[in-house]
Amino acid sequence: MPLQATRCVFMRGGTSKALMFHVGDLPSDREKWVDIFLAAMGSPDEYGRQLDGMGGGISSLSKVCVIGPPTHPEADVDFLFCQVSPDKASVDYAGNCGNMTSAIGPFAVDEGLVPHPDNGPMTVRIHNTNTKKIIHAHFQVSHGRAEVDGDFRIDGVSGSGSPIRLDFLNPGGARTRGILPSGKAAxxxxxxxxxxxxxxxxxxxxxxxxxxxxxxxxxxxxxxxxxxxxxxxxxxxxxxxxxxxxxxxxxxxxxxxxxxxxxxxxxxxxxxxxxxxxxxxxxxxxxxxxxxxxxxxxxxxxxxxxxxxxxxxxxxxxxxxxxxxxxxxxxxxxxxxxxxxxxxxxxxxxxxxxxxxxxxRATLYRTARRLFQGEVLYRG
Structure with a gap:
């Protein structure tokens, strides 16, 4: 059987890496997404290394992001995060990934999904559909692309990059009834x-x-x-x-x-x-x-x-x-x-x-970088 191919981008966001898909490049039937993501990442791998796919054998290197038009009035893009298990046939949509959230704004600019300046500061309003929360990503644009170079460093990543500030607005109750789901601090x-x-x-x-x-x-x-x-x-x-x-x-x-x-x-x-x-x-x-x-x-x-x-x-x-x-x-x-x-x-x-x-709000700083763009090949 010939290999299947789907357009995607591979990006580092903070201390994680993920395959980035446009929602329009995936089947309209979301039930089919699981098989695509597992095959593309090389899961499940009984050796836990995902050598036959794009995954890296640990959870921070076994991720998928799906980006599409906004369904929230206060957002510029929608973002679904997908956690792919390295050793099981499992794709979890339960929560968001803050590291990969840092890649969503630059992806949206570089892919032409949002209006942006040729040079200067930029804010992309992200609707995370896992948690139904809004995140504002603030970063620089240079020559019409998200700026990559800079002197900001984060522990766990070699070298430096251009800072991306993420403001998670009203983050309480991302998956439950509130900031303290049981009503108790301890x-x-x-x-x-x-x-x-x-x-x-x-x-x-x-x-x-x-x-x-x-x-x-x-x-x-x-x-x-x-x-x-x-x-x-x-x-x-x-x-x-x-x-x-x-x-x-x-x-x-x-x-x-x-x-x-x-x-x-x-x-x-x-x-x-x-x-x-x-x-x-x-x-x-x-x-x-x-x-x-x-x-x-x-x-x-x-x-x-x-x-x-x-x-x-x-x-x-x-x-x-x-x-x-x-x-x-x-x-x-x-x-x-x-x-x-x-x-x-x-x-x-x-x-x-x-x-x-x-x-x-809850705030932190990350860096992100596009690693490759093209098509990911996988067994259908």
Whole structure:
């Protein structure tokens, strides 16, 4: 059977990479998308490497973005994020990806989807259809294209680029009933066969479950490899994640929570402490405000998912959460999150309302770059 071909662009956004499709280049029957995405990314791969496709064997390198005309009156484009499992025949549409969101504005400009200046600042209003939220992407345009070159650096990516500021507007309740889906800043989570553990269930940008690393005998400074070697720890964290999913109203039962593997994510938090980075450099306690080790699709993330970082920023601002207990205070409105690849700088603006806590916006900076354009070939 001859290989199939579909027009696409391959882009890096932050510390992730994804295939970028125009919605008009995909079948009108969305049920057919799953087979295309799996084949293009090389999933499922029993060896976990996706060598027969465009994936890279880990969740941050196994992603698809679908961009199309806006269906929201306050947006310029629609964006659907698709998380492709490296080792299973699974495509998850449950949540957004903050890293790849940084690529959507530049993609829209370079593809001629939005009016733009030849040179100067540009804002693209993005409607993420996974979460039904609006994100504003602010960046520079040069010679009619999204600017790539610059001196802004993000940990986890070699070199530098032109900064992209992402403002996630009203990010609370991205997948659930609100910023605190259970109505509590912290609560005890019970799982079969385990001692109960305190957790904060927070939904901003993407829902996350935050637990103290110390409750598992850890500091929060452990490397991803150390965490991955502890199968018992990962199994317990997964059971907590599933129980929290039900508590947050994201799943009706534990079986459904198991299938919905990408959401919510779960993270180990610690107070600032010296930590060796994946680069071999040492991150000093004074250069961070909180430590985070996040689990994505059952594996320790090599950096931190950006929507997870935004959710953590919101949690740090909410009194009574585990994050607010552990964070050292931050510099002004900025919170420096220490993760295995370095530091991610985030911001969150909170206000109290008669109905409770409201997060006005959550902000971070990324870079993005187009890597290739053409057609992706895959077995039909």
């Amino acid at each position: 609560e005890m989570i019970e799982t079969d066969g385990d001692a109960s553990v305190e957790a904060s269930l927070v939904d901003a940008a993407n829902p996350s479950v935050f637990v103290r690393a110390s409750d598992f005998g850890l500091s929060g400074a452990e490397s991803p490899d150390e965490i991955e070697r502890d199968a018992g720890l990962l199994d317990r964290l997964e059971r907590i994640r599933r129980a929290a999913s039900v508590r947050m109203g994201m799943s009706t039962d534990l079986a459904e929570a198991e299938v919905q593997a990408s959401q919510p994510k779960i993270a180990l938090l610690g107070s600032p402490a010296e930590a060796e980075l994946l680069s071999g450099a040492v991150l000093q306690a004074a250069d961070q405000d909180i430590l985070c080790r996040m689990i994505s699709m059952g594996r320790p993330h090599r950096a931190i998912p950006i929507t997870g970082a935004l959710c953590l920023a919101a949690a740090c601002r909410i009194p009574g959460t585990i994050a607010a207990e552990l964070v050292s205070g931050g510099r002004g409105n900025e919170i420096r999150i220490g993760h295995p690849s370095g530091v991610t700088l985030v911001d969150a603006e909170m206000r109290q309302t008669p109905d409770g806590v409201h997060i006005e």
